[in-house]
Amino acid sequence: MSTEMSKEERHPIESWLRMDRIPHIWCPGCGIGTTLTAVIAALEKIEANPDEVCVVSGIGCTGRAAGYLKFDSFHTTHGRAIPFATGIKLANPKLKVMVISGDGDLVAIGGNHFVHAARRNIDLTVICVNNFIYAMTGGQVAPTTPLTAYSTTSPYGNFEPPANIPRLAEAAGAVYVARWTALHVRRLTKSIVEAIQKPGFSVVEVISPCAQYYSRINRLGDGLDMMKFYHQNSLIKHMEPTENLDIQYQEQIIVGKFVDRERVPFTELQKEGCN
Amino acid sequence: MTAEPKGVLTGTHELSGSQACAEGALAAGCRFLCVYPIVPAKDVSERFFARAKEVGATFVQMEDEISALAVVLGASWTGKKSMTVTSGPGFSLMMEHVGLGVMLETPCVIIDIQRVGPSEGLPNSPSQGDIMQARWGSHGDYEVIALSPNSPQEMFNLTIKAFNLSEKYRTPVMIMSDAAVARMKEEVIIPPANQIKIEPRRYFKGPKEKYLPYKWGEDLVPPMVNIGEGYRFHVTGLTHNEKGYPVMSDECQELNVHRLVNKIRRNAEKIVEVEENKTDDAEIIVVSYGITSKVALKAVDQARKNGIKVGHLRLITVWPFPDKRISELAKRTRGFVVPEMNYGQIAFELERCSHGEANVAFVHCKGKEVDDLKNIFHAIRNLLTEKTGREEIIEYRNE
Numbered sequence: 022m023s024t025e026m027s028k029e030e031r032h033p034i035e036s037w038l039r040m041d042r043i044p045h046i047w048c049p050g051c052g053i054g055t056t057l058t059a060v061i062a063a064l065e066k067i068e069a070n071p072d073e074v075c076v077v078s079g080i081g082c083t084g085r086a087a088g089y090l091k092f093d094s095f096h097t098t099h100g101r102a103i104p105f106a107t108g109i110k111l112a113n114p115k116l117k118v119m120v121i122s123g124d125g126d127l128v129a130i131g132g133n134h135f136v137h138a139a140r141r142n143i144d145l146t147v148i149c150v151n152n153f154i155y156a157m158t159g160g161q162v163a164p165t166t167p168l169t170a171y172s173t174t175s176p177y178g179n180f181e182p183p184a185n186i187p188r189l190a191e192a193a194g195a196v197y198v199a200r201w202t203a204l205h206v207r208r209l210t211k212s213i214v215e216a217i218q219k220p221g222f223s224v225v226e227v228i229s230p231c232a233q234y235y236s237r238i239n240r241l242g243d244g245l246d247m248m249k250f251y252h253q254n255s256l257i258k259h260m261e262p263t264e265n266l267d268i269q270y271q272e273q274i275i276v277g278k279f280v281d282r283e284r285v286p287f288t289e290l291q292k293e294g295c296n
Numbered sequence: 297m298t299a300e301p302k303g304v305l306t307g308t309h310e311l312s313g314s315q316a317c318a319e320g321a322l323a324a325g326c327r328f329l330c331v332y333p334i335v336p337a338k339d340v341s342e343r344f345f346a347r348a349k350e351v352g353a354t355f356v357q358m359e360d361e362i363s364a365l366a367v368v369l370g371a372s373w374t375g376k377k378s379m380t381v382t383s384g385p386g387f388s389l390m391m392e393h394v395g396l397g398v399m400l401e402t403p404c405v406i407i408d409i410q411r412v413g414p415s416e417g418l419p420n421s422p423s424q425g426d427i428m429q430a431r432w433g434s435h436g437d438y439e440v441i442a443l444s445p446n447s448p449q450e451m452f453n454l455t456i457k458a459f460n461l462s463e464k465y466r467t468p469v470m471i472m473s474d475a476a477v478a479r480m481k482e483e484v485i486i487p488p489a490n491q492i493k494i495e496p497r498r499y500f501k502g503p504k505e506k507y508l509p510y511k512w513g514e515d516l517v518p519p520m521v522n523i524g525e526g527y528r529f530h531v532t533g534l535t536h537n538e539k540g541y542p543v544m545s546d547e548c549q550e551l552n553v554h555r556l557v558n559k560i561r562r563n564a565e566k567i568v569e570v571e572e573n574k575t576d577d578a579e580i581i582v583v584s585y586g587i588t589s590k591v592a593l594k595a596v597d598q599a600r601k602n603g604i605k606v607g608h609l610r611l612i613t614v615w616p617f618p619d620k621r622i623s624e625l626a627k628r629t630r631g632f633v634v635p636e637m638n639y640g641q642i643a644f645e646l647e648r649c650s651h652g653e654a655n656v657a658f659v660h661c662k663g664k665e666v667d668d669l670k671n672i673f674h675a676i677r678n679l680l681t682e683k684t685g686r687e688e689i690i691e692y693r694n695e
Contacts, residue, residue, distance in 0.1 A: 039530065042541060072526040077370070088530055088542065093523040095373070096532035096542070097366065098396050104363035108370025109523060111354055112328050112378070116524050137359040291354070 037061045037071065039091050046085060050236075050244015052203025052229025053083050056150050057090065059206055059227075060121065063213035074117045077106040079126035081157045082231075083150040086121040100131030103138045106145050114144070114288045117217060124151040124165040128184050132164070139193035142221045144286040148213065149186060149224060152231035153268075160234030167270035171238045188263035190224040191280045197223035198280035200266065202251040203230060205276060212278060221286045228274060241271070299323050299456075299492035303351045306488045313478040314339030316448040317407060317471065318347065320455030321379050323492055326405070327353040328378040330367040332360050335419045336475040337383040337409040344381075361386035365393035369402045375497065375522040377459055381407040383475075384417060387426050388433070395434035397468035398556060399533050401510070401518065403497065405458045410474040410637075412663055421663035422475035422587055424637040430470050431615050437553055439560035441567055442470040442615040444585040448482045454612070460495035461567065465559055466517050472614055474637065476587040476666060500527075509540035510552075516559035560616055569612040570621060574600065578607030580676050581625055582633045583646055585611035588661050592635055595672040606676055614642070622649035631655035631679040635672050637663065655679055 038061075047053050064074060071092055078087035080099035087094035097105045102120045110118045120127075127135050127149050138145060154172055155161040162175040165186070169178040190198045197219040199212040209227060216223035230236060230247030241247060251274065259277040266275055303322035311319065317340045321329070329348070331341045341355070348355050354376070358364040364380050371378040382390060387408045397404060410426045412418035426433075430442045441461050445454045455471060462469040500507050500519040509529045512518040518538075521527045534542035535549045560567070573596065575581055580599075584592035589610045599606040609625070611618065622645075626632070631654045634643040643658035650656060657675040661668075 039541075041539075071528065073524055075523050088532060091528050093373075093528055094530045095370070095400075096530070096534065098392055098533055101363065101366040101393070104358060104366035105370040107356070107358075107363075108328075108330065108367035108372075108378070109374055111356055111367070112371035112376045113374040113524055116374075133359050134363050137363075291356075 034058060034061045037064070037091055038089055042089055045089055047082065048233040050230055050232030050247070051082070052152070052227065053086065053150055055203045055206060056148060056209070056227045056229065057086055059210040059213055060090070060119070060148060062210045063217060066210070066214050067217060069117060069217070073115065074119065075109055076119050076121055077102045077109065078120070079122040079131060081123040081126050081155070082152070083121060083123035084126060084157070100126050100129070101134065102126065103131060103134040103145065103147070107138060107143050110144055111288065111291070117146070118144070119146045119148065119217070121148045121150070124149060124153070124186065125155045125163045128186060128189065129164040136189070136193040139190055139195045139222045141287045142194055142196060142284050144220055144288060145222055146213070146216045147222070147224045149226045150229045151186060151226050152229045152235055154231050154235040156231045156234045160238055167268055169270045170235070172235070173238070183268065185263065185267050186224070186226045187266050187279050191263045194222065194284065195224045195280060196221035196282050196284050198263065199278040200226040200228065201276050202228040202255055202274065204248050204251040204255070215278070215281070219281070221284055297494045297496045299489040299494050300325055301489035304489040304492060305486050308483050308485050310481060311448050311484040312339065312481045313445070313448040313451040313473060314409070315343045316452040316484045317455050317473070317478070318343035319484070319486060320452040321405065321459070322347060322351050322353065323452070323486065323489070324377065324456040324459035325494055326377045326379045326459060327351070328368070328371040328376040329353065329355040329380070330358055330364045330371070330378070331381050332358050332364045332386055334383045334386045336411060336478055337381045337386070337407065339478060340381040340407055340409065361389035362392055365390045365397070365406065368404050369393060369397055369400065372402050372404045373523050377403070379405040379407065381409070383409045383419075384411045384413045384423070384426060385415070387429065391429070391433040394440070394468055395436060395438070396533050398434070398438045398440070400531050401466040401556070402468065403462040403466055404468050405455065405462055405471065406468055407455070407471045407473065409478045410472065418663060420475060422637060422666065423663065424472070424474060424586055424588065424641070427472060427614055427638065427641045430472055437557060439557050440470060440615050441465065441467060441560065441613065442472050444472045444611055444614045445477060446586050446589045446610070447477065448480055448484050451477065452484050452486065456492060460493070463495040463497050464517070465563065466498070466520065467560070472586065474587050508538045510536060511538040512555060516555050516562065564616040565620070567613055567616055568618045568621070570618050571610040571612060573608040575607035575609055575625060577605050579605045579630045580633060580679055581607045581609055581629050582635065582672065582676070583609045583611065583642070584635050585614055585642065587666060588635045588637055591661070591667050591669060592672060595669045595676070598669065599673070599676055604676065604680070611642070617645050617649070619649050622646060623651065626650035626654040629654050631657060633657045633659060633672060633675045633679060635659040635661050637661045637666060655682065
């Protein structure tokens, strides 16, 4: 974008983005851009000091988020965004540390770290974009792929039971758990605000269209068709027990805030433990 | 710059190698330790944890060694000197983040108390089996710095040196110790804080908007900034340009990795530290490092008593390897004897640097028989007879 443009002509979230990296690599119809906008809107809403926000991502499509957000940001190794972020948070507890990554990154290869960071209640805000597939590598079956869905590595339909991310997060000890789709921008933003403000390990799952792989392989249309599907099939049920949140192939998706509880964050425990 | 007195336990103390290592880290200004429990490395972390409160250091135990090193890298970017400690199997798991540490150019120290492998092996037995892994264990092309202490005093000294080198060259630095040195106890002299030299982190000093995470100068080491200071920088494990942004091109890869490799290679002469003993007139030179150097020295002394001109060279830095010095020595000695507690790792390096001008005899030192000089003797004798036909030379006497 030209620097001669007047202030009025700039995109409202431009100051939060690395404009020298735009255009981004995400495909048309993808929900990661929407998620980033919600993250920025949430940070604006709480008037966060951008100098004190740190974003860590793993590897994959969502892993590229750190590169577009104009904060101190780290694009790390596959699955290890949470431990990298843990190091940052523990060494400088004043920072607001966010992890933005995908379902494969956080729940498969990084599953162990997800569980233990939740157990320790490390004060991190985890935004998990769940597109039901490994998209960066070309559409392989993910830990979240619904049963019977096709992918390049489930050519006869997926027979692996998928993970229920909110349930996993709750069971492991997360203090705040919500799920929205990329359609629910306003509610998603509100949840991200709450998640950031909540001391402790917070997880916001964002069900996101992957028009390029998941929808194409399963013949579900493009990004807009997926949005229509979310519109018709999302059911808001706050505080629904997380055991009811399994996602079946092309069936109703329950969204909402499911967990909002108090547990002392790790850094507080650490201070007490050392005194 | 000298050490912060808070971390320095000045005085003479009876310490194990592990304890001395923890004290060295604290003296060097290390204020963040992250580990996963493993034998025999746990002694280092236990000492550090016990001292953390009075020194004001942070520590955390993770769910595995993969995450332990990831935590250390993250912590280092906040400006805290950070370290992890592990042994064999844990060292293998850390290789992923050795690569990330090298790629992001993150100062940190990795202590490996080597134990016998492969796999779980003999958890309590000393080994030098990870030396090549330290050099080549992570994928892709890179250079590392690794030091090999042979006593508790050196565990203290070299841990400080490791932190200094990691800051100077902005790279992870490894201490390749072993279960024998880690458990050995001796009097360790810890000097006053003002006598301990500390290499400060090289921070960027220009205006914030001018900061580029990977803009390097003549020494090839770009200056750093801390998270949270308003630089709003980005770094990635992908091939990146000086802005830290990913660039998917062969040209960028060449530029980037060339420099990563060269910042160590071009400074190798400055980094390399060896200790030579009677190498001036030596026909045979025993080359060793870490615990085996203690035995090698005894063997050299005994051979000298037998009238054999044997010298000793000890690698204090294992990586980078003293290529130049070994090549020089190869031209004027008959051969090198290389005792190692593995099946021949550094011996290959000796062969490489000898360029066929000196023979290399590898001596396998078994865990608990590490102090047996016999095999080193036989190797010295065999090398000499092979070259000279002198059959009589030495008889091994067990003193």
